[in-house]
Amino acid sequence: MFRSLRVRNYRLYAAGQVVSNTGTWMQRVAQDWLVLELAHGSGTALGITTGLQFLPMLLFGLWGGVIADRYPKRRILVLTQVAMGVLALILGLLAITGAAQVWHVYVLAFGLGLATVVDNPARQSFVVEMVGKRDLPNAIALNSATFNGARLLGPAVAGVLIALIGTGPVFLVNAASFGAVLFGLYAMRPEELSSAPPVKRAKGQLREGLSYVRGRRDLMLVLILIGFLAMFGMNFATTVALVAKETFHTDSAAFGVASSMLALGALSGALLAARRVARPRLRMLVAMGLLFSVLEVVTGLMPTYWTFVILLVPTGIAMMSIMTAANATMQLGVAPEMRGRVMALYMLVFLGSNPIGAPAIGWMAEEFGARTGLVLGGLISALAAIAVGVMALPRGSVGPALARVRRRPGPPSAGSASREAGSA
Template structure:
């Protein structure tokens, strides 16, 4: 039994006892909400400039390309340097990129090529930032409250997906996308201030004296041979390939299926965010009663069904409801995968394994987004989303049947 299983009764809110985590939570809530404002505005602007689902996928691909090549290297960096200082660097870089986007849009110089380049630069920073943030959670709250920290981090991201798109919808209608970029740039000040003032009470000892290439090989070998880590990373790859890319198609879905390019886009984005918050709230209770492995298995099946039903809803209310369900099952699956990973991975491998998690979750999605955009152009938006929903369910079930021990994980 894992340490987290033994502490399964720990409250979802217990990590908030830590002053450092409270500071981090507030700063990240502001900053990530700003990031989602920019994501919504960026998708709206790309589709407005090109009227092409394929371009939506290409911009996503540009953001993911650095993750593919840099994730293994990023893992060794995360294991070798202080995570707090690394995050201050990456967050500052992302703030500068947001201000550049705002300037180009305010001055009417913005072209889709600019968006592609800026997305690529953002992907470089995310390759370092994402595994650093995942590792930083345990440094703030310790292992006893790790389950709570991961769940609250998920709720934070989910709440941001409600606040950000809602604010973006209002800003797009009233002011335009440039203001979304500017507000996002300013929002990074919140997280930078929180990181500057916090302590790190459970800092993980940095790996020193080992050549980087050896560290990379050791990380790959550990992940490949571990009976729990390997299938969990494959399940995450399924999410990255067939679930996350659908979000990139929301602008086209809103215009072509819901016939509401601004309000519809903000509605489905916010609906999935609401579902994600519900999933974050329910995950601890369900996992304690059913076991994390069973929750993952059930979420794969119900998530695929709700995605297919969402794909063909032209009524905005029904579409929002089905999108909410996809958010619930997505977060139930992802939080339990993340929690199980962090429970079994030793501290010395944490950065490298979580960089592989970032690669499978975020790095694969943009390339699959290109395929999804091409499929939508060829067959139609609803058909493409429906096919991806089915493929995601099939891949997830294939991994579960191959490694049945995953379902037994508590």
């Protein structure tokens, strides 16, 4: 299960990610709570903040993949981690001094999104340079486990700290956590990295990446499925906060517990995925998508806070299972020189679709009840999974199958039975 950790460079990377991701999840909880305080519980403001953080991915995400293919990924990651740490420091100082306003959070969230545009494809495609193609599926799953282990710890710690000392110090802790990643990158042995040759600057490289994916039907169907699930089904930063605060009238500590339970499920799903060796098939992705969608709807209908929290665990398992499987499918199915651009497109669809879904889900939750965001998001995700399942069938198989069903003889009607009896 942990075979990728035998690689020294990956151990350094993973250790830094544990620290940094914990700080990142602490900041996410603190940011959501700060917006709710500054905007007087506005779900629309919360959705706008989330959307602005992911909007740069929608606008510039593909260019991040081009950069990841052109330049050394280790160097790119050093620059992006420094930028993210500075943004967290600024937000922390604003919150501590009492000068923070909603528009400050909007601007800094957008800045964080700009850094993420370059960071995500470089980080995703850097994994194979550390561990090689053979251990790539295991490393992807362990990355998810690391991310969600931090997601389990971070919100709980953040909820307690917010209740005790406010949101400002939480942002400062996150700013300091980026030092762990920078140390890990610095301490790596470059000669042990299997770095792909940088792609030389040339015209049409962005179009080349798009054409490559467009010509791969399997990759296109994965992108469609993940796009709908991310746009409508995975807006938990908005929906869980609103249900915890508006439906069950809980405080920041209870919100942190709910986020941690979702993370517990996601961590379990990632560890289960680490045991898999074979590349998942598309039909498995469709089944995972349907299961996740049903669980989200059921979670949104839970009558009490504790039943709601308990159902977040299997929902998190299903969510992380499909996320890990989709990521592995994309990375294992592409040429090395295309990996940065393909993963940029994947991250654009996965994260960049959020600016479309998050404000809409937040508005619907505010207008029609906090539960609406979860229930409606799950229903739309289920329809998307069914549609992709139909599209994944071999071409030309749907029509003949329906024709066979129509030609299949049914039981005789009462009238025909009496006529047969009369003629006998």
